[in-house]
Amino acid sequence: MSQDFALARERMVKNQLIPRGIRDERVLEAMGKIHRHLFIEEALAGEAYNDHPVPIGEKQTISQPYIVALMTEALELKGDENTLEIGTGSGYQTAILAELSSRVHTIERITSLMVNARKLLDRLGYTNILFKAFDGTLGWKEYAPFDAIMVTAGAPSLPGPLMDQLADNGRMIVPVGDRYSQELIKVTRKGDSMEQDNLGGCRFVNLIGVHGWSD
Numbered sequence: 001m002s003q004d005f006a007l008a009r010e011r012m013v014k015n016q017l018i019p020r021g022i023r024d025e026r027v028l029e030a031m032g033k034i035h036r037h038l039f040i041e042e043a044l045a046g047e048a049y050n051d052h053p054v055p056i057g058e059k060q061t062i063s064q065p066y067i068v069a070l071m072t073e074a075l076e077l078k079g080d081e082n083t084l085e086i087g088t089g090s091g092y093q094t095a096i097l098a099e100l101s102s103r104v105h106t107i108e109r110i111t112s113l114m115v116n117a118r119k120l121l122d123r124l125g126y127t128n129i130l131f132k133a134f135d136g137t138l139g140w141k142e143y144a145p146f147d148a149i150m151v152t153a154g155a156p157s158l159p160g161p162l163m164d165q166l167a168d169n170g171r172m173i174v175p176v177g178d179r180y181s182q183e184l185i186k187v188t189r190k191g192d193s194m195e196q197d198n199l200g201g202c203r204f205v206n207l208i209g210v211h212g213w214s215d
């Protein structure tokens with residue numbers, strides 16, 4: 001079985017990520033290494049490496065592998081970044097960030113998801129992740145500024161506190177749009193100005209919070 005998963009992981013990288021233009025070797029390596037099937041309930045583990053999101057309970061999903069790769073690559077991580085993630089979910093994306101940056105701060109509003117993700121990531125031996133069950137649209141001021149911020153739920157607009165907590169030359173990736181479809185926006189801080197790039201359309205669950213959607 002573990003051999004099947006190893007093969008599925010290899011195929012995911014070869015057939016879903018490289019042909020669509022993911023080039024960052026560190027991202028490809030991390031996604032080829034991390035056991036994505038462990039982040040999904042056993043009954044659905046066979047779908048872990050398929051080219052689509054998978055339910056993780058609480059009406060939430062683990063994102064499609066390509067979207068995880070695209071968003072991670074856009075953060076341009078070199079290994080020494082102070083990183084913030086909003087929407088821990090299963091913890092899979094958190095593991096990728098923990099492989100590729102030096103410290104990860106991850107916030108999840110649904111406590112049960114946060115607790116499960118923390119248990120698994122502890123068991124897998126990650127020691128560079130701090131967890132918080134909270135409204136991530138407010139950011140995590142005590143540990144700011146962040147070199148990289150990833151928001152893994154769809155926002156109605158760029159959340160102000162996250163913009164404020166982005167370091168100079170820092171990058172933030174946020175899906176912005178309506179409740180049903182969004183554009184992936186990359187924000188780069190250059191001093192007092194914020195550059196914005198549109199990385200294309202996507203579909204995420206809602207970012208719920210003070211600077212997001214109402215529940």
Ligand code: SAM
Nearest residue numbers: 062087089090092093108109136152207208209
């Ligand atoms: N990256 C996750 C993974 O690898 O499994 C998937 C994240 S899922 C698409 C989005 C997550 O964002 C959900 O778990 C949801 O509960 C969470 N979320 C939504 N609004 C939030 C907020 N204001 N603060 C923190 N988490 C939030």
